[in-house]
Amino acid sequence: MSTDSVSIAFAGSGGAGVLTAGNVLLEAAASAGWYAYLSRSAGPQIRGGESVTLLRVSRNRVESHDDDFRLLLAIDWRNFERFVAELPLSGDSLLIGDAEAGPLPECLAAYAARYCELPLKRIAKGMSQGRPNMVALGVLAAAIGIPCDKVTEALAHTLRDKGQAAMDAGAACVTAGMECARELPLIKLPAAPAPRAHGERLLITGNEATGLGAVRGGVRFVSAYPITPATEILEWLAPSVDRLGGTLVQAEDELASVNQAIGASFGGTPSLTATSGPGLALMLESIGLAVAAEVPIVVVDVMRGGPSTGIPTKSEQADLGMALYGLHGDAPHLVLAPLSVADCLFTTQWAVHLAEALQTPAIVLSDQSLGQSRAVIERPADLAFIGRRQTLEDIGERYARYAVTTSGVSPMAIPGMPGGQYTAEGLEHSEAGTPSGSAADHAAQLQKRRRKLTDFDYGTHWAEIEGEATTAVITWGSTTGPVREALNRRAVAGWATRMVAMRLLAPARPDAMRQALDGVERVLIVEQCEGGQFHHYLRAHYDLPAEVRTLCKPGPLPIRPQEVYTRIEDWH
Amino acid sequence: MSTDSVSIAFAGSGGAGVLTAGNVLLEAAASAGWYAYLSRSAGPQIRGGESVTLLRVSRNRVESHDDDFRLLLAIDWRNFERFVAELPLSGDSLLIGDAEAGPLPECLAAYAARYCELPLKRIAKGMSQGRPNMVALGVLAAAIGIPCDKVTEALAHTLRDKGQAAMDAGAACVTAGMECARELPLIKLPAAPAPRAHGERLLITGNEATGLGAVRGGVRFVSAYPITPATEILEWLAPSVDRLGGTLVQAEDELASVNQAIGASFGGTPSLTATSGPGLALMLESIGLAVAAEVPIVVVDVMRGGPSTGIPTKSEQADLGMALYGLHGDAPHLVLAPLSVADCLFTTQWAVHLAEALQTPAIVLSDQSLGQSRAVIERPADLAFIGRRQTLEDIGERYARYAVTTSGVSPMAIPGMPGGQYTAEGLEHSEAGTPSGSAADHAAQLQKRRRKLTDFDYGTHWAEIEGEATTAVITWGSTTGPVREALNRRAVAGWATRMVAMRLLAPARPDAMRQALDGVERVLIVEQCEGGQFHHYLRAHYDLPAEVRTLCKPGPLPIRPQEVYTRIEDWH
């Protein structure tokens, strides 16, 4: 458990407003200078079901949850047992319930000693427009020490469209809540870090950051078919890409959306679509077309629990195999994964750049835990690599769209360029693009399409590599958060460990990995997937040290730093 | 090059009828007691394009082509250069052309010394209803020594619907052709093996054998969407499954066909569909549903050149990755591959059995070279393992469709069974089938679905293992033919080699492989795929000896026995 941060949970059913209150607290903590990370878990109901908001506030950058929660406040306990597995508590966790909400549920009996009741509802009732969630907000703020003015500021911001009366009522509730928390044993946060200039940090979800990365990368056409948990990317992009002179089109299904993106990109516009596992499955045939016809597109898969419809609102890293190998035929393409909420921006932008530079589809594997969590992040620099496609410059005697060049990348004519006319072709073809079944053309085109990916200089972005040691942890995507935290704790405890968190999964780069594992004698592989897909991928494409361990766990529960820590410690 | 067999090629454009004549010769050789194997290659035209028929006749079982062709007869040379790569000739190959067809093409100049012209067209013109292909048939039969009566018998069989006059004309042409071949240097075949009773052997294509395996396995519902080179499976099944009291439905697309099969199987009828790469890609989402809802189906993918539309009429083994890993989420399922034309029957039947026994989808990876080739095979025994599903017997207090049993297989209620009502569910679910997002249910169901596959006793069928040696070749599917032939030649040359030809690809069975590789110090991996998909699969799931070599070549040219031979020989 981290000592630099405090993790709290806030539960309630129906329209109790725990998410609103949680977000106000997040915003308050952020503007007071802390880092923070918020996620939310809800029951299966479409609306009005029970839910819990999980918030972690920290002195340092933080983009995943801790091992356990120091404080749990419930406005009511309805169906609370649904969340208990997601809410590890420790012996000294503080539990707060509303006095009118009935007894502490059976499943929390072990923590009864640190349970106290507060009259949240009663206080709210006693105030004009009083709401228990706002009183609770005050309690929580006081309990961890978020300054009152920051909370009321954030509250005013949230309620700005509801009028002054609502804001005043909310502020009064918060004050009352803070008052009422006076007698609680407090769990003070370490002081906030030094204040930062406006705009140096962003408060953003992974899905929003993905959208931002897309438009920064130059995406100006987006096709959409809604699916949980990817929809927010599309919803954020709809007005945003529009303001930048592009557009978003809602398609009839994923077969249409991916082909719309391919069509738009054929026309020269960097294009993207976002989906989740079931939608990506439907797109695979056409992603293969983009490989063969060499049309850049970016497809974001915000992974959720599988297989099939699975657990649509929970996170898992189990679409890796599909993203890597799911296309028919030999179809080399790019697969990338953001390593944190912040990295959703960088990785998506990089994906656009790579797809455009290499004229190939890029699949970006985000997941629900990145996409739907909101965090304070450093504002990423406005990187230069806006997607640039190598387009036709001079028309030679005969333009050959699929010319076998040294790099494997062939200059692309864009409709409108005189003399560049060619047919983008999904059949195997000659350099000119004419359909061909000859062994020589097939081999040449297969090799060129592979070579352009393997020979490209990806620089150091392929992975985040930290620490010098003989023990290494290899991970990818969202599990990087808990891994990094575990390794930081090990460092504090005096144990060095190397971390290799992979951002670029395809093409495989065995040489880069060899260097990254130089001197490493044993590795732990961490992934959130029952079948060990990442582990098998590593075995298939890389040479690993003889001693390999795995921490492969399916969703929906996140992997906790302590699990990683223990799995390494056990080794000794 | 084999000395027990003779390989010949017969080329011609337009309606020259080289396929008909080739098939007559095949049938004649078969009924005279030889083994034989025929494949065909055609230009891109839908009809009337140039084509070449490749026939190998042998004393022993033969189900793939040899290294080169001893005889090439062309009725004309139009676009012949298209085929030249598929038609390796040796220095002593005999070339025959029609006297009126113009000079030997440039690309065959090297073989001019063994070229002779025959007046095929002129002879045909001189006869009533004479056709050059029939004259050529006589030439070929004489050249390799197929008895005249067998040829005329086979011809009569082929022309049975065209009337006596046509048969007589054909027979006269054959006789004239045989006559005209008198002066040729002959390439006599070794004597035919001893005659066999009618019905002990079959003359069949891989696609037909697949259909036969399906109905033998118990399939009684087939859904269809045409695609090259899988259509013939469906076309054979349409009337056949009907005669057995089932039916075939042509669907609007592959999304529909796979779901029709799942629906029919949910109703208790063993079901199958067949497709090729692009179609399988479209089916993946729904195959994941069959995994999650535990509904058996068989999907045959007759692989063709990829990626995308690729080379639809040519063979490749490059859909392996998609078949193994292409489903989203952790979705264990079966993947099998027939090892020869004959084995299409066994493997498909076994796939139906396994799918039914394990309540899961099975993907069968055949390919164009198996599916569209016709061969003489031993009639397979009528095996007992007709698909048997473990269905509901007693209704306990509460029937739990997805009960976590020791084997992982849960008795399945079939609509109509009183008290068995449940909802087949693609969402993660409890044992009862109620949607559940709980970590415990998810883990239990994921593990059960994996366990039922890994714990099943597959016996020895998972691979064909031959030879005792420290050097082994591992292969799968259709490349087994040339591998086996290469190893037989090595055996003749006094070198022992072990062969492991995998029929069951998923689930991976590392223990079985460990045993199969016991004592093996080095392995050669053979596959027809540019990207080394099989090689990576083996690395991912099995422990291989330190010394590993690969022979990974894309289509469309087949891997020849000599390539395998040389690749091993090089090692020394």
Next chain:
Amino acid sequence: MDNGIANPALSARDYKSSVKPVWCPGCGDFSVLSAITKTFAELQLDPAQVAVISGIGCSSRIPAYLNTYGFHGVHGRALPLGVGLKVARPDLTVLVTGGDGDGFSIGGNHFLHACRRNVDITYLVMDNQVYGMTKGQASPTTAPDWALSKLTPEGPGINPFYPLVIALASGANFIARASSSDPNGTARMLVDAIRHPGFSFIQVLSPCVTFQPEQREWKKLVHPAPVEATSDPAKAARRLMTDDNLFVGVLYQGTRKPFQPCLEADLEHAAELDEAFAI
């Protein structure tokens, strides 16, 4: 558990399962669920002889709430599941259910072809002119100027999909519209639809109170069809030319023969088929 054979008099509640719906309070789908159980009771169907098949969406959750066989498939593919099941098992009563997104957007092709194919199943679509489950995006039946989805902030801007028109144009054999505000009327219509041979289609106006709250008004706006059901497609087409999309009733009852291959064998053993290949 009552399996419906011992006891000939089943009531609507005998067709309900114990699973609690995930729907929002007030959602129209509750009434549709009750219309379905009423229908089954009216027809005295053996629950074990009924299969209810769906795709994905709020409305597609229905099978789990019924005590019949059920299949909760993937998004948009309920119809081919139902078609395959019915063709292979003509003895079952097959009801396919789902939403406007599931049926007309991603599933539009199967709708077209199921109408053409005319297998004897019934397809009930709970039309709320929105994707409920994914939290409120435009569906094919949404008005072009509906600007409440973040995905299409200025409205989808495209011509709506008219389910009855398409059903008629592609050859459905029974076509009707119902309203969830009248579960008894819906049940009566569903009884007729199930009894009618061939492919029957019912569009049920079923409000999404969360994302299309103004649909609560539907119950006041719907009105009985001004004309009788017809078996003349031309008449039905003319009727639809002046459709306000709010009449409730049976539009069309055709006489096309259902698609149902005969499932009788004339061979006993599959191995008899080897003979064609014997040398």
Next chain:
Amino acid sequence: MDNGIANPALSARDYKSSVKPVWCPGCGDFSVLSAITKTFAELQLDPAQVAVISGIGCSSRIPAYLNTYGFHGVHGRALPLGVGLKVARPDLTVLVTGGDGDGFSIGGNHFLHACRRNVDITYLVMDNQVYGMTKGQASPTTAPDWALSKLTPEGPGINPFYPLVIALASGANFIARASSSDPNGTARMLVDAIRHPGFSFIQVLSPCVTFQPEQREWKKLVHPAPVEATSDPAKAARRLMTDDNLFVGVLYQGTRKPFQPCLEADLEHAAELDEAFAI
């Protein structure tokens, strides 16, 4: 190579590429190809400003035979390729082509939704009532009793798909039927279709001489539409009720506004969007 800008008078052959068609001798698609090149010449389109998009099938091979930009996509997905291209590049002339299998079977959903969406593209389907490329199976437009496919030896047995009816029912803005036996007439119609704003659909009867040889007779059977093109959908619908599927002419010319988002920016840099998240 002539790029069409230097020379203002382009003839039909300037739009042909040097690739030799794979079609069977006598295939109707040859005439369609020539109708297309005639159309482009008539409109004097710059070949570099034209994109011809298709799926998979004999008919879908057309792009390679033209000297314009082209896209030979996957089976059934030509329309979304064309829609995406046109929306992102409204300056181009986008012609989508293909077959009845590609467009109405696997691609049926995109056809429905492209008609609704009304993007300003033209869709030309070479209807031969068969899957030519896969060697002769029934397509949606095949007669129910056509028993020449091994896949459906007793005929598909299902109601045909009526392309004009579906186009009208789902809101296409220009609807016509042509015959490959009259390439000049087809070209005239295609000129009108391309000029007409919004989604234009032309069904071209184009015989498959190999698998539907009796379609050679079409050239004798087709006849001009007995009535003028209308802009009234009801009138068009009535006209289709007595359709013998062999009239040739424009059925319907609507006035719906094409779907085309404005592509003007009001922000210069994407990074300006960060501000909404700034702390």
